[in-house]
Amino acid sequence: MSFFSRLFLLLVLAATGSRAVAQSVAFTKDNFSDNKEGLREAMRELKDGETEYGADPARYAQALPHYLAAQQFNPNNAGLNVKIGDCYLHSTSKTAALPYLQKAAKLDATADARTHYLLARALHLNAKWREAIAEYQLAHPVGGNTRNGSAEALTANDLQRYIQQCRNGQQLMARPTRVFIDNAGPELNSSDSDYGPVVSADESTILITSRRAGSTGGKADPEGNGYFEDIYQANWQGKKWSRATNLGAPVNTGDHNATVGLAPDGQRMLVYVGTNGGDLLEANLGGSAWGKPKQLGSRINSRSHETSASYSPDGRFLYFVSDRAEGGLGGSDIYKVELESRNAPVNLGSAINTAYGEEGVFMAPDGKTMYFSSEGHNSMGGYDIFKSVFENGKWSTPENLGWPINTPDDDVFFVTSASGRHGYYSSDRPGGLGAKDIYRITFLGPEKQPVLSEEDQLLASRLAPMKQTVLAPAVAVATAQVTILKGTVTDDATKQPLEASIDLIDNTNGQTIANFRSNSTSGRYLVSLPSGTNYGIVVRQDGYLFHSENFDLPAGAAYAEVVKDIPLKRLEVGTTIVLRNIFFDTGKAALRPESTAELERLQKLLTDTPALKLEMSGHTDDVGEAAKNQDLSQRRAQAVVAYLTQHGIAAARLTAAGYGETRPVAPNTSKASRQLNRRTEFKVTAK
Incomplete structure (x- = not known):
C-alpha cells in the first residue's frame, strides 16, 4: 500500500473515531466486550438508580450515586447524563448539573425529550442568560408522566416565563447592587445545610x-x-x-x-x-x-x-x-x-x-x-x-x-x-462550608470606596469572580428610620436585674402601642421605635415607682441606637422621680395634651396608694432671668397639682414647689443638657 493510501485510511479511521466519541454509547455487550464484569456491575448500578429515580415521588438523592457509578464506567451515554443532570437539578448543588447536560446534548440531544429544557435550566442556574434563552427556545412543552413515576409537566407558558426570567437576570446583572457578601464562617455554618x-x-x-x-x-x-x-x-x-x-x-x-x-x-x-x-x-x-x-x-x-x-x-x-x-x-x-x-x-x-x-x-x-x-x-x-x-x-x-x-x-x-x-440570608454559593450556608450582606455607602478586586473575599457570585479592578462609585446607604432603645432594668438600691413591664405609648393620643418585658434573668430590654411619633416609655414593677422616658422622633429621623439603663426606685419617703412625659410650651405653664397619659399614671399611683403624699416640683435651665424662671417653674408645678385635684386627688396630699434654675442635674452647656434641666419631678413626702 502506498504512502498516500495509508494516509487516506488513517484519516478515515480518525474521522470515524471522532464521530464515535461524539455519539451516545449504549450499555451493550458489543460496546464493552472486553470488560463484561465491569458492564454487569454498571448495569446493576443503573438498575438501582432507575428504581430510585422511577419512584413516585422520585428519590433523586438516592438515585444519584448509582448513576454516577455507572457513568464512571461509561461516561458517553446521553440518557444517563441527562438523568444525572436531572438529579443534580433536584439537589442543593444544582449548578453541578451543567457539564452532564452539556455532554448529553453533545452526544445526542434527542436521547431524552427534556434534554434542551434541562440544559436550559442548568445554564439558567449558572447565570448564562443568553445560552439559556437559546436552549429554552429549542425546548418543547412536555406532558406529565413522561417517565417512570414522574408527574412533571412543562407548558409553553412555563418556557416563556423562564425566558423572561433570563431577560430579567440580564437587566439586573447589568446594574449590580453594591454589597459585600461574606460567609458567616464556621461559627454558624457546618458541612450540612444551614439556613x-x-x-x-x-x-x-x-x-x-x-x-x-x-x-x-x-x-x-x-x-x-x-x-x-x-x-x-x-x-x-x-x-x-x-x-x-x-x-x-x-x-x-x-x-x-x-x-x-x-x-x-x-x-x-x-x-x-x-x-x-x-x-x-x-x-x-x-x-x-x-x-x-x-x-x-x-x-x-x-x-x-x-x-x-x-x-x-x-x-x-x-x-x-x-x-x-x-x-x-x-x-x-x-x-x-x-x-x-x-x-x-x-x-x-x-x-x-x-x-x-x-x-x-x-x-x-x-x-x-x-x-x-x-x-x-x-x-x-x-x-x-x-x-x-x-x-x-x-x-x-x-x-x-x-x-x-x-x-x-x-x-x-x-x-x-x-x-x-x-x-442575613442563606445560599449555596461556591466556596461555602456546606450545601447551604448563612451569609452576611453589608450594604455599602459613600464612606467606603471599595475596589472589587479581591475575588472571593469581596463578592460571591455564581460566575467566575471579578478579576479586573473596578472602582465602586459612591452609593448612598438607605439609613433606617428607627431608633433602638435598649439597656438593663435594675433595682436602684441593690443593682440586681429586674423583670419589669415596659409600656410604649403614643403621646399624641395617649394610647398604649405595645407592651414588652425585660428579661427575668438579665434585666435586659430592647424597644424598636419607628420614626414619626412622640413616644412615652413607662417601666413599672410591683413595689416600685414607675419610671418614664420620652422620645420625640420626627418623621424621617435617621437610625440611632440609644443605651438607657433604668434603675427602678422603691416607694420610699424622699424618693424623687422625673416625669419625662409632662410637656409645656416654651415659657408657658399650660399642660399640653401629650401630657395626659403621664398625668393619668400619676393619678392612678395616688389612687392605688391612699397614704401616699407627693411634692410636685418644677425646674428650668438657666436661660433667661432667674426670677422669671422661678415663677415659671412654680406655675408649672401648680398646673400638675391642679390637674390631679380636679381628677379626685385630695389637695392635702399634694404640694407644689418651683425651684427654677437652682437644682440642675447637668451643666447648662448644651442643648441636650439644658433639656435635662427643664423637668417636672415628684418626691415622696409620706406613704
Whole structure:
C-alpha cells in the first residue's frame, strides 16, 4: 500500500473515531466486550438508580450515586447524563448539573425529550442568560408522566416565563447592587445545610436552622438532605459570632424544628414544626432558657401549609405565609393578622402576592419596610428577594434587591438588622462550608470606596469572580428610620436585674402601642421605635415607682441606637422621680395634651396608694432671668397639682414647689443638657 493510501485510511479511521466519541454509547455487550464484569456491575448500578429515580415521588438523592457509578464506567451515554443532570437539578448543588447536560446534548440531544429544557435550566442556574434563552427556545412543552413515576409537566407558558426570567437576570446583572457578601464562617455554618437566619434588632443574637449531625431526635432525613432540622443560637462577640449551639428541648424535638421569626428584643421566637403539614408556634425566652413552643391558633395555622412569619415591631401584628386556598391569589401568599383580636387574617393583595409563590416574609424594625421572596414580579429565577414599603395606605411596587444578592436559584428568608446596614440570608454559593450556608450582606455607602478586586473575599457570585479592578462609585446607604432603645432594668438600691413591664405609648393620643418585658434573668430590654411619633416609655414593677422616658422622633429621623439603663426606685419617703412625659410650651405653664397619659399614671399611683403624699416640683435651665424662671417653674408645678385635684386627688396630699434654675442635674452647656434641666419631678413626702 502506498504512502498516500495509508494516509487516506488513517484519516478515515480518525474521522470515524471522532464521530464515535461524539455519539451516545449504549450499555451493550458489543460496546464493552472486553470488560463484561465491569458492564454487569454498571448495569446493576443503573438498575438501582432507575428504581430510585422511577419512584413516585422520585428519590433523586438516592438515585444519584448509582448513576454516577455507572457513568464512571461509561461516561458517553446521553440518557444517563441527562438523568444525572436531572438529579443534580433536584439537589442543593444544582449548578453541578451543567457539564452532564452539556455532554448529553453533545452526544445526542434527542436521547431524552427534556434534554434542551434541562440544559436550559442548568445554564439558567449558572447565570448564562443568553445560552439559556437559546436552549429554552429549542425546548418543547412536555406532558406529565413522561417517565417512570414522574408527574412533571412543562407548558409553553412555563418556557416563556423562564425566558423572561433570563431577560430579567440580564437587566439586573447589568446594574449590580453594591454589597459585600461574606460567609458567616464556621461559627454558624457546618458541612450540612444551614439556613433561615433570624436576628434581634440590635444584631446581638442570631438563631438559625441546621441539618447538621447531633440533632435532638437524631433522625436522618429520608430524602437524603442531612438530619432533621434543629434550631441553633449564637451571640455577637464584637468581631464575630459565638459558635452556634443547639437549643435542645423543649424547642427542638424529634420532628423538624425551624426558625421562622424573632421579636426585635429577642424575647419571643416563631418556630416552624413539621406536624399537621407544617404549623407555626411561638416560644418565649424565660430568663436564659426558651420555653416550650405553643400553638398560635386556628386563625393562623390551617389545614394548609404555613411556612414563615414575622412580628411587626410593636408585636401587635403577625405577617405570615400560607398556601390556603380561601382568599389566596395563587401559590403561597402573605397575610396579616392582629394577634390580640378575633379578626380573620387579611391577604396583602395583588401589590405583593402573585399567581406564583411568595415566601420568607420579614417586617423590618421601622414598621413599614417589608422584605419577602417571590417567584413572581421580576424574578431572575426561583424565589428572589424583594422590598416593599407601606406608605399612604398602600404597598409600593416590590423592588428586586438585585444581583448578586439574588441569583437564578431560590433566595429566601432574608432579614436585616434595625440599622439596615446588614442583612442575613442563606445560599449555596461556591466556596461555602456546606450545601447551604448563612451569609452576611453589608450594604455599602459613600464612606467606603471599595475596589472589587479581591475575588472571593469581596463578592460571591455564581460566575467566575471579578478579576479586573473596578472602582465602586459612591452609593448612598438607605439609613433606617428607627431608633433602638435598649439597656438593663435594675433595682436602684441593690443593682440586681429586674423583670419589669415596659409600656410604649403614643403621646399624641395617649394610647398604649405595645407592651414588652425585660428579661427575668438579665434585666435586659430592647424597644424598636419607628420614626414619626412622640413616644412615652413607662417601666413599672410591683413595689416600685414607675419610671418614664420620652422620645420625640420626627418623621424621617435617621437610625440611632440609644443605651438607657433604668434603675427602678422603691416607694420610699424622699424618693424623687422625673416625669419625662409632662410637656409645656416654651415659657408657658399650660399642660399640653401629650401630657395626659403621664398625668393619668400619676393619678392612678395616688389612687392605688391612699397614704401616699407627693411634692410636685418644677425646674428650668438657666436661660433667661432667674426670677422669671422661678415663677415659671412654680406655675408649672401648680398646673400638675391642679390637674390631679380636679381628677379626685385630695389637695392635702399634694404640694407644689418651683425651684427654677437652682437644682440642675447637668451643666447648662448644651442643648441636650439644658433639656435635662427643664423637668417636672415628684418626691415622696409620706406613704
